[in-house]
Amino acid sequence: MVELSNEKMVDMFKTMLKIRHFELRVKELVLKGSIRGGVHLYLGEEAVATGVCACLKKDDYITSTHRGHGHCIAKGGDISRMMAEILGKETGYCKGKGGSMHIADIDIGILGANGIVGGGLPISVGAAFSCKKRKTHQVVVSFFGDGASNQGSFHESLNMASVWKLPVVYVCENNQYAVSTHVSKSTSVKDVSIRASSYGIEGRSVDGNDVLTVYNTAKELIDIARQGKGPSLLECKTYRWEGHYVGDPMAYRCKEDVDKQKSENDPIVRFEGYMVNQKIVPASEIEQIKKETIDLVDKAEKFAHESKVLPVEKVTEDIFA
Amino acid sequence: MVELSNEKMVDMFKTMLKIRHFELRVKELVLKGSIRGGVHLYLGEEAVATGVCACLKKDDYITSTHRGHGHCIAKGGDISRMMAEILGKETGYCKGKGGSMHIADIDIGILGANGIVGGGLPISVGAAFSCKKRKTHQVVVSFFGDGASNQGSFHESLNMASVWKLPVVYVCENNQYAVSTHVSKSTSVKDVSIRASSYGIEGRSVDGNDVLTVYNTAKELIDIARQGKGPSLLECKTYRWEGHYVGDPMAYRCKEDVDKQKSENDPIVRFEGYMVNQKIVPASEIEQIKKETIDLVDKAEKFAHESKVLPVEKVTEDIFA
Amino acid sequence: MAEKTFAEALREAIKEEFLRDENVVLFGEDVGIHGGAFGVTRGLWDEFGGKQLFDTPLSEVAIAGTAVGAAMTGLRPIAEMMYLDFITIAMDQVVNQAAKIRYMFGGKAKLPLVIRTPCGGGRGNAAQHSQSLEAWFVHVPGLKVVMPSTPYDAKGLLKTAIRDDNPVIFIEHKLLYGTIRQDIPSEEYLIPFGKGDIKREGKDVTLVATSLMVHKALKAADELLKHGINVEIIDPRTLFPLDKDIIINSVKKTGRLVVVHEAPVRAGIGAEIVAMVTGEAFEYLDSPPRRVGGLHCPIPYELELEKEVIPDEEDIINAVKSL
Amino acid sequence: MAEKTFAEALREAIKEEFLRDENVVLFGEDVGIHGGAFGVTRGLWDEFGGKQLFDTPLSEVAIAGTAVGAAMTGLRPIAEMMYLDFITIAMDQVVNQAAKIRYMFGGKAKLPLVIRTPCGGGRGNAAQHSQSLEAWFVHVPGLKVVMPSTPYDAKGLLKTAIRDDNPVIFIEHKLLYGTIRQDIPSEEYLIPFGKGDIKREGKDVTLVATSLMVHKALKAADELLKHGINVEIIDPRTLFPLDKDIIINSVKKTGRLVVVHEAPVRAGIGAEIVAMVTGEAFEYLDSPPRRVGGLHCPIPYELELEKEVIPDEEDIINAVKSL
Numbered sequence A, B: 001m002v003e004l005s006n007e008k009m010v011d012m013f014k015t016m017l018k019i020r021h022f023e024l025r026v027k028e029l030v031l032k033g034s035i036r037g038g039v040h041l042y043l044g045e046e047a048v049a050t051g052v053c054a055c056l057k058k059d060d061y062i063t064s065t066h067r068g069h070g071h072c073i074a075k076g077g078d079i080s081r082m083m084a085e086i087l088g089k090e091t092g093y094c095k096g097k098g099g100s101m102h103i104a105d106i107d108i109g110i111l112g113a114n115g116i117v118g119g120g121l122p123i124s125v126g127a128a129f130s131c132k133k134r135k136t137h138q139v140v141v142s143f144f145g146d147g148a149s150n151q152g153s154f155h156e157s158l159n160m161a162s163v164w165k166l167p168v169v170y171v172c173e174n175n176q177y178a179v180s181t182h183v184s185k186s187t188s189v190k191d192v193s194i195r196a197s198s199y200g201i202e203g204r205s206v207d208g209n210d211v212l213t214v215y216n217t218a219k220e221l222i223d224i225a226r227q228g229k230g231p232s233l234l235e236c237k238t239y240r241w242e243g244h245y246v247g248d249p250m251a252y253r254c255k256e257d258v259d260k261q262k263s264e265n266d267p268i269v270r271f272e273g274y275m276v277n278q279k280i281v282p283a284s285e286i287e288q289i290k291k292e293t294i295d296l297v298d299k300a301e302k303f304a305h306e307s308k309v310l311p312v313e314k315v316t317e318d319i320f321a
Numbered sequence C, D: 001m002a003e004k005t006f007a008e009a010l011r012e013a014i015k016e017e018f019l020r021d022e023n024v025v026l027f028g029e030d031v032g033i034h035g036g037a038f039g040v041t042r043g044l045w046d047e048f049g050g051k052q053l054f055d056t057p058l059s060e061v062a063i064a065g066t067a068v069g070a071a072m073t074g075l076r077p078i079a080e081m082m083y084l085d086f087i088t089i090a091m092d093q094v095v096n097q098a099a100k101i102r103y104m105f106g107g108k109a110k111l112p113l114v115i116r117t118p119c120g121g122g123r124g125n126a127a128q129h130s131q132s133l134e135a136w137f138v139h140v141p142g143l144k145v146v147m148p149s150t151p152y153d154a155k156g157l158l159k160t161a162i163r164d165d166n167p168v169i170f171i172e173h174k175l176l177y178g179t180i181r182q183d184i185p186s187e188e189y190l191i192p193f194g195k196g197d198i199k200r201e202g203k204d205v206t207l208v209a210t211s212l213m214v215h216k217a218l219k220a221a222d223e224l225l226k227h228g229i230n231v232e233i234i235d236p237r238t239l240f241p242l243d244k245d246i247i248i249n250s251v252k253k254t255g256r257l258v259v260v261h262e263a264p265v266r267a268g269i270g271a272e273i274v275a276m277v278t279g280e281a282f283e284y285l286d287s288p289p290r291r292v293g294g295l296h297c298p299i300p301y302e303l304e305l306e307k308e309v310i311p312d313e314e315d316i317i318n319a320v321k322s323l
């Protein structure tokens, strides 16, 4: 168990809130019709990205997924440029060419969200191989879902990372569902972390809605990776609050289950309770933090709205370097 | 431990010998220049196909590999039509269109050798799904190598077979090498069977040069599959006597290792010793069996040599049904 | 007769074939209660779930392989790839196994399988969810490639695909599912492969269009008529087998050819059609054939950018006028 | 100057680039001590093994993904796919990731990666080890596609590929590795992408040929000269970017076009070249352009059958004569 400074914990709390309010705003905007394409929200899963990325340095890498906003924010992404991207603006991370599923910020190690489930895992092998070859002591974290753990790319990547002893931590966000498919119907093990044994690597399953547990476990595994001792697999059990995408009719699960999760297992409420209890931060300050977070999201939205769309003549640029 | 009749054991011995002499002949023919393309011999691995296929019924299915002659013979394939195929003749299993890597005999459940490493595993899922859906109590065995166990198709197939509880047994022939790459350099576990735990299925590793052990273990797993209790993974440890293909310079391993395996761990010599010791069959009869086997191979070769090549006008036939 | 959407027509085809032959099965990601990403199988779960309709894990390789193995052993599988883009993951099973097995085995196996999959852009799904890759499959001997443009065609062709003993890649444009309605006969019908359809008769220019582009071409044709150009629109419906005659006969009449598809122009199916026509009806061509297709870039996310990349009525009109 | 085989020329390029930049790495199945299935990296292990040269597990998806991730983070990877046929397994990484990442990210990433892979038949390797799939990659925006025919070109183009900041699919015909020898300068040289090469000057017919077919075309040209037909042979060398000018200029001179490749004719690169030329130089064509390519079937195993499927000198001669 690592000792965490109060400051660090407050930072993590801020990050979780930022993800929460960013996603709530994105949801509003989708429902208003301001955002096109499929948008997959990270609501309810904030502790995972936050706990894991809190262990990373700026130049460490992550590969992310179609449900990537949370990873991006936790790794230090700029929510104004994110919002601008999601609204398809020139000032967005990808000039409006990528949208929600392709946000990337190479400068701070975000090697991209990915529209292909399981598509990021092999890329993380390459990034980790690069860190090892260039002897930079950087580490890679590859996020993916429970559904993705059934892709062949998962298997090839973990095996190769293990054989080559690469500095990469595979973080499975088990939010119980892949679109409509419950994990029990698609995945032949109860704990995805069991699959670590297929690669002779460390595997852990933790309560993914407990940010401190996520942090502590991730820290341990990331340290191992950084020391050159190879990859590992961390499963964070969490729950997807929303439909697969905003607008999903969700014929496959009942509202009560979702409501129960929201009311009893909100990672932010849990962390807030802990911090207030432990007197890490007074309740009054929490209100202030929330207000400030919403202000940031307001600003991001304003920035995005006020930005322009890329001139269409530039649509065929950016293919080749 | 299943009681095996003497007759059954003698049959298995004959099968092993048939594979051995068939492969020796193929090797000769390759070295003579009568066979083109890549040919991958099963020499030294005879106990695996023999032990496993001895548990199967005629209408059970197998999927095979680039190193498939042994599987085909053990499943009841006709060595004359095999030899004709390898020599590219119209009377061959594929009319000369397939060659060594694509021999198939659907009528006796051989769903084909496969030039793609790992290509047969997903096909076995479909065949097993079909058996289950049609309620036929057939079983599928999918052969593949240690190298193939690192393909994504391995992972997807075993997971899906497990989730759907399909009647399929995955048989990994761990012959230590994938082309030049030793299993320890490519595969992150010591026993491939450990990977069964990733799918919540039974996994076993056995001495693949001991045909009775292979038989007994395969029998158990095939019975489980036939009873509708789902898939399993059986690793048979064996050794590839030849280069990856006939003509492989083998810069990656030393002759001594190979010679040691050949002299100390020949699956046929071992089985022969056992049978003579246990008085299952007198030594004299063994000589007779060997002679008969060689006669069969002679006949097959003769048949193949005397057969014609398909008229070239027919080359574009057989694409669509 | 009853008016149906494209998705409904497909659903009807699937249901009818399920009922006709219990060996017809359909599987894919979230095709069960969820009804598939575009609702094609919605409502079928109660009657067929677990019997002929199956949800799979997120495993495109295993999905395609299951289709191959099931087809070889007595079933008539329909595998759904949630987006055509994801078939990239399963190309070995599609191209090296499904397409080649019968041939490699000297004519021994039958592979009555269909891979149904949605293609195309226009929904802001960006580069990895918007491709049109039909040209790849047309290039692979052993595959049949179907790309219907109307509910009527979709139903008749899907039934034919299911009854075909060979691997069929059945590509459905996402924007067709809910937007197009058409009267469909209540009696059973099948549409044979290799028969194109003249979607509009004309005499001045032959416009070969596929899938969604047929509808854009129809609109463009109305506009062009105002300029005195009477366009004949041919929908090949199946890209392999291709109805060469219907195209060549039209070109013989019009002397002019434009091919329109959504995929990028370069090495697209338009190249094949142009090359085929110039090879077989060169002397009838009064002007160089033109191709209209996507710009040479991945499909971008934002609306205006995406519109710029995907061909529209105006692009078609301009191409025809430029002849 | 020294005489080198095609494989030696490639090896030299790799070695020189290894030495020039330690961030250049090469990995793939059995590329180490074994030297790769066709010996291209043979002899490099002692000097570079474990430093710039790496054996991988049998995992095409991970190999391609490693190239993508490594390229995005500072290396210049060369990934070897043992046979082009196996790239089917890795198509997501090639097509959805490598080709699109820079664009999807709005121009933010560089992807200096090369996928080297042998194509083609002629060795009795049958249907799953003999394909020529270059047309697929040409159809995908974001990929460059190289297909050299001589040792000189192979070396100069591979060096350019390694230094290019974009994904390059580098396709080497298996029959070229050991059969063709050519003098190669001892000084360093690079060959730019997008510049075709006139392998033989002529005035009567333009023959565009790729890879191994260049050599068959050269032989066919000798024969045709005896019949009084003087063929100009153009090797585009890179299929994307394509040197349109060199082809069009030649057609303007000759008025006649034949395109030859080993891949099946249907939707092959020949279709693109014919469509491009008819689009841009229609009025110069004196006869319908012809395509010569593989028959529409998988590549069979047996020698005579395989020969029948793959185009040869005679097929080229007949096509030229038929103009």
Ligand SMILES: Cc1ncc(C[n+]2csc(CCOP(=O)(O)OP(=O)(O)O)c2C)c(N)n1
Binding pocket: A040, A066, A067, A115, A116, A117, A118, A144, A145, A146, A147, A148, A149, A173, A175, A177, A178, A179, A240, A244, C029, C058, C060, C082, C086, C089
């Ligand atoms: C290869 C591939 N197959 C299917 C899809 C469609 N799809 C997008 S997200 C998703 C479910 C992913 O589930 P999981 O990995 O658990 O992530 P989650 O959405 O729960 O975060 C599916 C099937 C895809 N994008 N890529």
Ligand SMILES: Cc1ncc(C[n+]2csc(CCOP(=O)(O)OP(=O)(O)O)c2C)c(N)n1
Binding pocket: B040, B066, B067, B115, B116, B117, B118, B144, B145, B146, B147, B148, B149, B173, B175, B177, B178, B179, B240, B244, D029, D058, D060, D082, D086, D089
């Ligand atoms: C997908 C794929 N990758 C690579 C190859 C080339 N290849 C053929 S056999 C082989 C090694 C296979 O090793 P293993 O699975 O252990 O089987 P073994 O040859 O030992 O029987 C390789 C790399 C192939 N045929 N298919």
Ligand SMILES: [Mg+2]
Binding pocket: A145, A146, A147, A173, A174, A175, A176, A177, A178, A179
């Ligand atoms: Mg999930």
Ligand SMILES: [Mg+2]
Binding pocket: B145, B146, B147, B173, B174, B175, B176, B177, B178, B179
């Ligand atoms: Mg092996």
